[in-house]
Amino acid sequence: MKWIDIKAGFRDFWDEFKRVRFGLFGLILLFIFILTVFINPYIVPFPEASSRWRDITYWEDNPVSAPPVWVNWFSSTKRAPSLILKEHDFSEEKMGKIKLARAVFEYEYPYDLPPLDVIFHGYAKGSPVIMLSIERPDGQIVELVRRPISKSDGKDVRVSIGKDSRIESYNFGVKYEKPESNRIEREMVKPTSILFSEAKEGILVHPAPLKGVYKLIIEIILPAENDAVEDIYFTFSGGVSGWLGTDSSKRDIWSGVVAGVKWALLIGLLTAFTAVSIGVIYGVISAYLGGWKDSLMQRIFELFIGVPLLPVLIVMSAIFKPNIWIMILMMSCFFWVGPVKTVRSMGLQIKEETYIEAARAFGASSSRIIFKHMIPLLIPYSFASMALYVPSAIVYEASISLLGLGDSTIVTWGQILHDALTGGAVINGLWWWVIPPGLFIALMGMTFAFIGFAMDKILHPKLRTR
Amino acid sequence: MSEPILKIENLKEWFPVRRTIAQLLKGEQIWVKAVDGITFDINQGEIFGLVGESGCGKTTTGKLLMKLLEPTDGKIMFKGKDVTHLEANKLKEYRRNVQMVFQDPYASMNPRFRAQDVLEEPLIIHQVGETRAEREKIVRRSLEEVRLIPPEEFMGRFPHMLSGGQRQRVATARTLVLSPSMIVADEPVSMIDLSTRAEILHMMKTVQRELGLTYLYITHDLSTARYFTDRIAVMYLGKIVELASADEVIDNALHPYTKALIAAVCEPVSGKSNTGRSYL
Amino acid sequence: MTDTDNVLKVENLKINFFTRKGTVYAVDDISFTLKKGETLGLVGESGCGKTTTVLGLMKMVPTPGEITGGRILIGGKDIVPLSEDEMRKKVRWGKASMVFQGAMNCLTPVYTIEKQMMETIQEHKQMEYFKAKNIIINYLNLVGLPEEIIRRYPHELSGGMKQRVVIATALFLEPKIVICDEPTTALDVVVQAQIINLIKRLKKKLGLSVIFITHDLATEAEVADRLLVMYAGKLAEIGTNEQIYGKGGPIHPYTKKLLKATPRLHEKVEELSFIPGTPPDLVDPPSGCRFHPRCSEVMERCKKDEPPLIKVEPEHWIACWRNHHE
Numbered sequence A: 001m002k003w004i005d006i007k008a009g010f011r012d013f014w015d016e017f018k019r020v021r022f023g024l025f026g027l028i029l030l031f032i033f034i035l036t037v038f039i040n041p042y043i044v045p046f047p048e049a050s051s052r053w054r055d056i057t058y059w060e061d062n063p064v065s066a067p068p069v070w071v072n073w074f075s076s077t078k079r080a081p082s083l084i085l086k087e088h089d090f091s092e093e094k095m096g097k098i099k100l101a102r103a104v105f106e107y108e109y110p111y112d113l114p115p116l117d118v119i120f121h122g123y124a125k126g127s128p129v130i131m132l133s134i135e136r137p138d139g140q141i142v143e144l145v146r147r148p149i150s151k152s153d154g155k156d157v158r159v160s161i162g163k164d165s166r167i168e169s170y171n172f173g174v175k176y177e178k179p180e181s182n183r184i185e186r187e188m189v190k191p192t193s194i195l196f197s198e199a200k201e202g203i204l205v206h207p208a209p210l211k212g213v214y215k216l217i218i219e220i221i222l223p224a225e226n227d228a229v230e231d232i233y234f235t236f237s238g239g240v241s242g243w244l245g246t247d248s249s250k251r252d253i254w255s256g257v258v259a260g261v262k263w264a265l266l267i268g269l270l271t272a273f274t275a276v277s278i279g280v281i282y283g284v285i286s287a288y289l290g291g292w293k294d295s296l297m298q299r300i301f302e303l304f305i306g307v308p309l310l311p312v313l314i315v316m317s318a319i320f321k322p323n324i325w326i327m328i329l330m331m332s333c334f335f336w337v338g339p340v341k342t343v344r345s346m347g348l349q350i351k352e353e354t355y356i357e358a359a360r361a362f363g364a365s366s367s368r369i370i371f372k373h374m375i376p377l378l379i380p381y382s383f384a385s386m387a388l389y390v391p392s393a394i395v396y397e398a399s400i401s402l403l404g405l406g407d408s409t410i411v412t413w414g415q416i417l418h419d420a421l422t423g424g425a426v427i428n429g430l431w432w433w434v435i436p437p438g439l440f441i442a443l444m445g446m447t448f449a450f451i452g453f454a455m456d457k458i459l460h461p462k463l464r465t466r
Numbered sequence B: 001m002s003e004p005i006l007k008i009e010n011l012k013e014w015f016p017v018r019r020t021i022a023q024l025l026k027g028e029q030i031w032v033k034a035v036d037g038i039t040f041d042i043n044q045g046e047i048f049g050l051v052g053e054s055g056c057g058k059t060t061t062g063k064l065l066m067k068l069l070e071p072t073d074g075k076i077m078f079k080g081k082d083v084t085h086l087e088a089n090k091l092k093e094y095r096r097n098v099q100m101v102f103q104d105p106y107a108s109m110n111p112r113f114r115a116q117d118v119l120e121e122p123l124i125i126h127q128v129g130e131t132r133a134e135r136e137k138i139v140r141r142s143l144e145e146v147r148l149i150p151p152e153e154f155m156g157r158f159p160h161m162l163s164g165g166q167r168q169r170v171a172t173a174r175t176l177v178l179s180p181s182m183i184v185a186d187e188p189v190s191m192i193d194l195s196t197r198a199e200i201l202h203m204m205k206t207v208q209r210e211l212g213l214t215y216l217y218i219t220h221d222l223s224t225a226r227y228f229t230d231r232i233a234v235m236y237l238g239k240i241v242e243l244a245s246a247d248e249v250i251d252n253a254l255h256p257y258t259k260a261l262i263a264a265v266c267e268p269v270s271g272k273s274n275t276g277r278s279y280l
Numbered sequence C: 001m002t003d004t005d006n007v008l009k010v011e012n013l014k015i016n017f018f019t020r021k022g023t024v025y026a027v028d029d030i031s032f033t034l035k036k037g038e039t040l041g042l043v044g045e046s047g048c049g050k051t052t053t054v055l056g057l058m059k060m061v062p063t064p065g066e067i068t069g070g071r072i073l074i075g076g077k078d079i080v081p082l083s084e085d086e087m088r089k090k091v092r093w094g095k096a097s098m099v100f101q102g103a104m105n106c107l108t109p110v111y112t113i114e115k116q117m118m119e120t121i122q123e124h125k126q127m128e129y130f131k132a133k134n135i136i137i138n139y140l141n142l143v144g145l146p147e148e149i150i151r152r153y154p155h156e157l158s159g160g161m162k163q164r165v166v167i168a169t170a171l172f173l174e175p176k177i178v179i180c181d182e183p184t185t186a187l188d189v190v191v192q193a194q195i196i197n198l199i200k201r202l203k204k205k206l207g208l209s210v211i212f213i214t215h216d217l218a219t220e221a222e223v224a225d226r227l228l229v230m231y232a233g234k235l236a237e238i239g240t241n242e243q244i245y246g247k248g249g250p251i252h253p254y255t256k257k258l259l260k261a262t263p264r265l266h267e268k269v270e271e272l273s274f275i276p277g278t279p280p281d282l283v284d285p286p287s288g289c290r291f292h293p294r295c296s297e298v299m300e301r302c303k304k305d306e307p308p309l310i311k312v313e314p315e316h317w318i319a320c321w322r323n324h325h326e
């Protein structure tokens, strides 16, 4: 087959494909999936989700089990969403050898429920002292944290208002309560809930939100010439977080699900490709050889067909703890039986074509006939059946992962589902943790099923008229 | 005409028929005797016709000679050597020498191969021609031999872009690239329009004379056989019932089957109609 | 000859295929009649429009083809304006039926003969099962096949038997016109002779009018009472069997060449003649006489003007400038 031939073939195929509405729909979905792989870093807040899924420090600033942000749209109490605040005014003052730096972050707060925590981040060199205070819309300034940093060549600084300013914020709030409310335990009140509430009685027990613009003020004393605090920003762990919420380990589910697209495509396509290639070659060889060799190959094939696939895969995964590549290989080892039967019967038909006999009459070897004359005819069918095996591969991987036997260095939809089930997502009603990965599995399956059916629909009349 | 290039002795090809359970138990085996003990010689440089109605075993004979089937019994001698059973490398060698034109020009070429690929295939298989350019030269020459001129115009075409006649020319050219000494032509013109039939036969005959080839021409059509062949063997139910020179067979047929075959041929002559021809 | 003797009358029929390459003028303005009880032969090289013409008569031209002009009168009634439904109920199979080209190779391999035939009957007429089965058996007997054949599958039949089944199928609803498109092509001579004899016999017995298509002039000599010679979508010559094959022989250069290319068993010739070249591409047919690029008697006029079909003697028409005497 020449390139022009293939090109013409594809053009004809495409002309017909365009007419199958659901096939086109599948193709659009596939395009979107592939696009998400490439633009992944631009559409998720945590682009390293795939490689650091199980690294708790990566997710530290997130809230635990927060619902998606769009829950606000349907709820009368608006919760503050998770946020990263980088924009600030910066000024510096020199007092002899000592520098005094000041950064002001403005935070707009129109919500009913405060963020769970507000965390300051910076990269400190030398031994600066960091002071953190907040200026509320009502003009009160609360000093929250004063943190001297031990000398170093550079290290990350993380100051959590929620943890590090319990006393200060309690003291601020308690002024407004009746004296008897002293009984309220300090540990029971969240600092953010005090800081973002109206300064009046009940601030500790029944806080009313104080809406408006807050200023988070960072003052840094830099004692030595080269001391500095760089890359400063705040993260807010909100009451709602990200497009799909977070799980009980604070992981952003949207980031995880999008990271899973790549793996689903890889697992699906690679497994389908390997399996169908093996199956097609096996089927054609069996058909071509015929006789006892064919019978033997068919018996072997039946042996594989008889294997209960899922249990075997589960047992093998439990024993070998495979990584994703081995898993793909394992699945291919069982999936190849799929196309064999059809291919064999098509092969038996093609084998009887006169041009096959002609090639034999010219002394062509079996391998030449199989690979040059027979398999090219089966390529369209192979593509169609590949599309149909993609969903199964994804579902099987998910099933294995669901049992916690997946590759733990990556994140797949099956693993997210597994974590959800073991993490009690269902019991606690964390629907945003369960539905998205399930939905994505279904959607990806549908994509390839649509494409596969469309191809099948186009190719089959042709196969019949051949 | 010199010594025979091909000698066939008592050649048989019996195909087993699938048995019913009862037959299986009784141990009976029923055979379809497609070729049932035929003997003939083909001389060097001769056109030998094998004529008979369909199903009488002509194609099977052709395939036996091509070694596409293993004979049940009998002997095939090619150029004085016994070629009845050959192992792989000898077989390949034999197939360089004996080539076949198939009956259906629409089916005998891979629809995905261009004419050039079709012709190049035997060269690649037999490792003739070191480079692509060298092979292309041979391909060009063969196309010219079958009067597809200029060759460039046809080399790039797929079978479906060729008319039936043109395809059969390409099929003939394919047999010529390896310079064989004998060609088995299985009904090469029966699927071709009458107006071009003569043209193809004429071309085949010219090639045969130019290259000194030997043909086995298989057909059910006595009228082309008469024009095309030197000798005719009439085959009936796997056996040869009459063998003589072409004119002899047609003008002085002896066997009743041959006579019936001759009677079945339509002639473009008025007045013969409505006389009610005999048929088998 | 009055119009009532003509079971079929075709006037100025035009059929075009609207393909991507351009319009194929497959049948271009042809007129002829089919008389009661006669066999009309239609000959020509492949691709000259024979199949398209008769598919037009059944109004079964495949897309992208269309009847673009003319009238087809069956029993005096024009069928061109009829709807598909009316055609199926009133005309197809009932009045005129067809043995399609290659139909014997298109029998569905997974159905028994009975099932295939039953389907055809029931597609065209409501009928209860046993009545239909009786008809099937009757007609199979009529074409010389034993009853037991209805349980067989197509691959268990020889080519000749399959062709008989197809012919029997065409006769079910007792049509008066039967069209046979190349029923003998690709069969061996012996079977060819059998089929020809069968068609002749059926014609006499059932009083059919037959259109018999082939590219083999020798076969036509055997069956046809009258002959239409077609070239590149047009009629070149119309004549009786005697006029074409008799002593006078054909007049049109194309028919002459075609006849010369037909091998004769009992004449030993050194060289068979043939018509060089191929029929033209009907997207862009040659100007003037369509045969002129291949004609050995070509004149200047042939290249410019199209020759009209004129009568040279009773029943004998030709379209050629050579024999055009004003």
Ligand SMILES: Nc1ncnc2c1ncn2[C@@H]1O[C@H](COP(=O)(O)OP(=O)(O)OP(=O)(O)O)[C@@H](O)[C@H]1O
Pocket (backbone or CB within 6 Å): B160, B161, B162, B163, B164, B165, B166, B192, B193, B196, C045, C046, C047, C278, C279
């Ligand atoms: N798809 C195509 N592309 C280019 N040329 C073509 C194509 N199809 C046919 N031709 C050319 O058109 C001419 C007529 O071809 P066509 O197949 O119509 O012949 P035909 O009348 O069917 O022949 P035959 O009588 O042998 O069956 C030939 O020269 C052929 O090579």
Ligand SMILES: Nc1ncnc2c1ncn2[C@@H]1O[C@H](COP(=O)(O)OP(=O)(O)O)[C@@H](O)[C@H]1O
Pocket (backbone or CB within 6 Å): C017, C019, C024, C026, C044, C045, C046, C047, C048, C049, C050, C051, C052, C053, C062, C063, C064, C065, C282
């Ligand atoms: N389905 C089709 N689409 C386009 N062109 C067609 C189709 N069927 C036939 N033709 C063209 O119509 C012309 C006549 O064809 P056809 O009637 O089949 O010829 P014949 O029966 O004489 O061999 C040819 O040129 C052929 O290429």
Ligand code: SF4
Pocket (backbone or CB within 6 Å): C252, C253, C254, C289, C290, C291, C292, C293, C295, C296, C297, C298, C299, C302, C307, C319, C320, C321, C322
């Ligand atoms: S009109 Fe001219 S070209 Fe056409 S057939 Fe007659 S002589 Fe030949």
Ligand SMILES: [Mg+2]
Pocket (backbone or CB within 6 Å): B058, B059, B103, B186, B187
């Ligand atoms: Mg044969």
Ligand SMILES: [Mg+2]
Pocket (backbone or CB within 6 Å): C047, C050, C051, C101, C182
């Ligand atoms: Mg036709």
